[in-house]
């Protein structure tokens with residue numbers, strides 16, 4: 007008899023963004039004349055940077071000729087991309103990361119979801135609340151939690167991110183083994199300082215824990231004092247793995263390219279306390295289950311680091327940050343308390359006592375605007391909604407005017 011992985015039965019309904027998409031589709035079917043403005047899922051709307059488009063075309067032409075055609079590439083990514091990443095994203099900021107510590111992949115969602123499988127199933131997990139649902143759901147699937155009760159899975163150490171702690175959680179009150187952090191944060195848009203991040207790195211050293219640091223939104227940081235990488239913090243290389251993506255900086259949500267940094271010093275332990283380096287384990291996993299990102303896409307990603315590419319990415323992220331500033335200004339004028347939007351494309355809005363899903367439904371039905379209900383990111387998200395700055399400036403202006411009318 008074939009039996010299923012019963013941990014899947016503990017999962018709550020469908021994946022958050024699929025659920026929202028279904029609700030929006032149902033609304034659009036009922037209201038075909040209504041133009042819906044999507045400020046929900048963080049999906050970019052502007053075209054790929056020209057430097058990436060040119061590199062993509064050139065690479066496709068190479069693939070069209072026998073002499074320059076390429077078959078399987080290195081599973082970890084081509085040297086030209088790994089070297090450009092190491093130099094520009096890390097070494098230029100004083101973080102000592104080498105090209106062979108970078109694993110190129112097709113998405114940070116997959117990487118943050120897959121990484122947990124190299125750790126023991128009884129590892130104690132610390133997860134912020136609210137949180138990007140992938141971290142939590144993949145640990146539920148792996149059996150690291152009990153059942154879901156009163157808005158939370160048993161066995162997880164939740165790290166509350168609230169107005170009281172400025173949406174940067176405190177260190178765990180109980181010992182934990184694996185810690186998920188994301189800054190600039192999804193969903194709250196909050197940032198972490200170097201000093202705050204240092205405390206987490208020190209905690210990981212003291213407790214033989216490991217930090218999984220999701221830096222997918224680093225390109226939106228404008229405050230130069232904020233760390234873009236956890237490796238800008240002393241001692242992080244031994245205790246942290248970092249995830250990056252080309253989705254939000256270069257608009258690759260549909261093009262797919264990302265990378266994970268596993269420093270050679272980074273270690274975990276066996277049940278007898280023996281120390282094991284993670285790099286060869288992740289390399290083994292990556293080579294076994296993944297055949298690399300396609301050559302044209304890696305060429306396009308490498309173009310992000312050309313002089314033109316850098317300027318175009320700055321322009322793209324500035325554009326979305328201008329949207330974010332507008333959302334923040336308008337929502338503040340409407341009397342709402344909010345956070346984010348300055349070093350992040352997300353604005354986290356306190357609904358002043360409204361239930362998250364009711365607020366979502368109200369904005370959809372009365373304003374034709376899609377947000378993401380905070381409760382979908384965890385118990386601490388109840389009462390909040392998240393607005394994303396990924397849309398055209400004109401649509402953001404229109405959305406904010408409609409929200410203002412709907413609230414009158």
Ligand code: MLT
Nearest residue numbers: 046047048049115138192
């Ligand atoms: C989000 O809206 O939270 C993100 O777009 C999700 C993702 O990047 O997978």
